[in-house]
Amino acid sequence: EDQVTQSPEALRLQEGESSSLNCSYTVSGLRGLFWYRQDPGKGPEFLFTLYSAGEEKEKERLKATLTKKESFLHITAPKPEDSATYLCAAPNSNSGYALNFGKGTSLLVTP
Amino acid sequence: DSGVTQTPKHLITATGQRVTLRCSPRSGDLSVYWYQQSLDQGLQFLIQYYNGEERAKGNILERFSAQQFPDLHSELNLSSLELGDSALYFCASSVGAATEAFFGQGTRLTVV
Numbered sequence: 768e769d770q771v772t773q774s775p776e777a778l779r780l781q782e783g784e785s786s787s788l789n790c791s792y793t794v795s796g797l798r799g800l801f802w803y804r805q806d807p808g809k810g811p812e813f814l815f816t817l818y819s820a821g822e823e824k825e826k827e828r829l830k831a832t833l834t835k836k837e838s839f840l841h842i843t844a845p846k847p848e849d850s851a852t853y854l855c856a857a858p859n860s861n862s863g864y865a866l867n868f869g870k871g872t873s874l875l876v877t878p
Numbered sequence: 879d880s881g882v883t884q885t886p887k888h889l890i891t892a893t894g895q896r897v898t899l900r901c902s903p904r905s906g907d908l909s910v911y912w913y914q915q916s917l918d919q920g921l922q923f924l925i926q927y928y929n930g931e932e933r934a935k936g937n938i939l940e941r942f943s944a945q946q947f948p949d950l951h952s953e954l955n956l957s958s959l960e961l962g963d964s965a966l967y968f969c970a971s972s973v974g975a976a977t978e979a980f981f982g983q984g985t986r987l988t989v990v
Contacts, residue, residue, distance in 0.1 A: 798976040799976055799977075801978060801979075803981075808966075808984075808986070809983060809984070810880065810882075810968055810970075810981035810982050810983045810984050811921070811968075811981045812880070812981070813880075813978050813979070813980060813981075816977075816978050854921065858975070858976040859923070861934075862923055862926065862934040862935070862936050863926045863928070863933040863934025863975060864934075864975035864976040865911050865923045865926045865934055865936065865979075866911075866923070866970075866979055867923065868913075868920060868921040868923075869920070870920040871920065
């Protein structure tokens with residue numbers, strides 16, 4: 768069964784303290800690994816798609832990387848406005864390739 | 879703004895009632911997905927439509943149904959509502975399968 772698992776569940780950082788979020792997946796025939804940001808009470812906002820091991824994508828203080836078994840979202844010198852829940856997802860071949868989401872990492876960045 | 883529009887934003891209703899949630903996808907997107915998000919379950923896939931036809935079902939209860947109309951907007955119907963159906967319901971759209979999906983702002987359903 769396709770699974771997406773994120774860790775840690777919650778992370779608290781000081782402003783400027785870099786860290787990484789992990790997303791491990793067991794998906795047969797990966798057709799992309801997707802990262803989203805979700806603010807409380809809002810819809811998830813698309814960040815990145817990665818398709819092959821070794822691929823990297825960057826956006827401001829965020830960089831996503833992909834290996835054959837996991838993906839990392841690196842946050843460099845975070846600011847309080849980076850506080851949000853970060854979700855990763857992979858298409859599920861048993862559900863018409865609808866995105867199957869992990870439970871997310873809740874990030875809090877304090878000044 | 880993702881380009882996906884959901885109405886209403888909030889809905890409060892009593893147990894046993896029926897409600898309809900509406901979604902307008904991004905211009906050009908043929909796939910529409912419905913997700914349910916509750917505190918303890920995360921984002922759960924309910925159902926997918928592609929160009930008017932049902933493509934896949936996830937953890938959707940028999941009390942729930944959906945459809946996609948010729949103009950590609952979609953409706954999610956929830957009936958015989960229970961307290962446990964209280965959640966955020968999101969609609970997302972994409973160009974096709976296994977591509978990035980763009981989410982609406984959700985409908986917060988409260989069943990009392």
